[in-house]
Amino acid sequence: MPVSRELQLPSGDKIPTVGLGTWTVWQGAEGEIYRAVKEAIKVGYRHIDCAWFYKNQGEVGQAIKESIEEGTIKREDLFVTTKVWNTAHRRDAVKENLKQSLSQLGLSYVNLLLVHYPISFKDGDDPYPKDNDGNIIFAYHDIVDTWKGMEDCIDADLTRNIGLSNFNHLQVQRIIDASRIRPSVIQLEVNPLLSNTQLVEYCQKRDIGVTAYAPLGFPNRSWKKKGEPDLLEEPVVKQLASAKGKTPAQIVLRCLLQRGLIIIPKSSSPARIKENLELFDTELSEDEMKQMAALDRNLRVYVDSISASHPEYPFNDF
Numbered sequence: 001m002p003v004s005r006e007l008q009l010p011s012g013d014k015i016p017t018v019g020l021g022t023w024t025v026w027q028g029a030e031g032e033i034y035r036a037v038k039e040a041i042k043v044g045y046r047h048i049d050c051a052w053f054y055k056n057q058g059e060v061g062q063a064i065k066e067s068i069e070e071g072t073i074k075r076e077d078l079f080v081t082t083k084v085w086n087t088a089h090r091r092d093a094v095k096e097n098l099k100q101s102l103s104q105l106g107l108s109y110v111n112l113l114l115v116h117y118p119i120s121f122k123d124g125d126d127p128y129p130k131d132n133d134g135n136i137i138f139a140y141h142d143i144v145d146t147w148k149g150m151e152d153c154i155d156a157d158l159t160r161n162i163g164l165s166n167f168n169h170l171q172v173q174r175i176i177d178a179s180r181i182r183p184s185v186i187q188l189e190v191n192p193l194l195s196n197t198q199l200v201e202y203c204q205k206r207d208i209g210v211t212a213y214a215p216l217g218f219p220n221r222s223w224k225k226k227g228e229p230d231l232l233e234e235p236v237v238k239q240l241a242s243a244k245g246k247t248p249a250q251i252v253l254r255c256l257l258q259r260g261l262i263i264i265p266k267s268s269s270p271a272r273i274k275e276n277l278e279l280f281d282t283e284l285s286e287d288e289m290k291q292m293a294a295l296d297r298n299l300r301v302y303v304d305s306i307s308a309s310h311p312e313y314p315f316n317d318f
């Protein structure tokens with residue numbers, strides 16, 4: 001199945017199907033994401049996935065600014081996504097959170113703004129507000145009210161598109177039913193070990209583009225449990241890679257593209273940044289796609305257990 005380098009969103013904008021992820025689990029050395037974004041733009045990435053929560057948007061912004069000044073790209077060639085964090089779910093806080101992201105990024109608008117989670121925490125600057133016992137202080141803003149704040153951001157020309165992240169199908173439907181401006185994109189954890197098929201198809205059928213986060217299953221995560229499968233070491237992935245002269249990561253990423261997904265692999269290595277974009281000169285047959293689909297273990301890397309007791313915790317349903 002041929003795959004396209006861009007997908008058309010209902011707004012008419014085009015989103016590049018391969019973007020660079022920028023989450024570094026706080027372990028990122030200073031300048032790591034600056035160098036990654038600079039390199040990615042140099043080798044042809046035109047889509048960068050960011051978030052207020054990642055605390056590194058200043059580095060992303062610096063790399064974008066220099067790439068524009070050096071003539072490598074123009075602002076209009078780049079698709080920049082950011083996300084509103086859980087502590088800014090009050091309708092009027094959404095725009096303020098986006099304004100902070102824009103100031104960190106040095107941009108006047110982003111291409112896509114997502115609600116990072118359907119769960120809200122106590123408003124404020126601390127991303128994980130805690131009580132004296134160390135428990136997260138939840139808030140209970142209606143997700144529909146938060147969505148109105150997202151629509152306000154479009155009206156204010158601060159973002160071109162709005163969307164969701166980590167919402168389940170019931171929450172997606174609540175937003176669709178109440179929306180004046182529909183969600184363009186949803187970001188979900190998807191990789192061959194967590195195919196998330198029901199939710200992906202639910203959204204795609206409703207014209208919502210689906211972006212796969214952790215597309216490689218975050219192979220070197222620090223919290224990987226003993227005995228959990230390693231996607232890039234799976235025999236079928238390695239065998240397809242050697243048969244096609246590609247790497248295991250390229251097989252996994254290509255498989256996701258052939259499911260009509262947008263992908264945002266993160267890498268800070270120049271070689272792997274380049275590798276993760278070289279996906280358009282190979283193809284998996286229907287039978288090979290079936291072999292990859294058989295890897296599904298419903299293995300979620302980002303469980304967000306800290307929010308499990310919140311009424312909007314999304315991962316108890318598809």
Ligand SMILES: NC(=O)C1=CN([C@@H]2O[C@H](COP(=O)(O)OP(=O)(O)OC[C@H]3O[C@@H](n4cnc5c(N)ncnc54)[C@H](OP(=O)(O)O)[C@@H]3O)[C@@H](O)[C@H]2O)C=CC1
Nearest residue numbers: 021022023049165213214215216217218249265266267268
């Ligand atoms: N909406 C949400 O809630 C979430 C969104 N995200 C977004 O999705 C992005 C991607 O997800 P992420 O969690 O980073 O996981 P990924 O599946 O992208 O895995 C990233 C890890 O894989 C390694 N890697 C990258 N390329 C290769 C390769 N070709 N071969 C082998 N290893 C490779 C990287 O190491 P190295 O850097 O050394 O190459 C990095 O440690 C995030 O960066 C973030 O932007 C992520 C989590 C949640």
Ligand SMILES: O=C1CO[C@H](CO)[C@@H](O)[C@@H]1O
Nearest residue numbers: 023051053116302303304
């Ligand atoms: O984008 C993200 C990166 O990782 C975080 C820590 O688990 C997540 O909460 C968040 O969704």
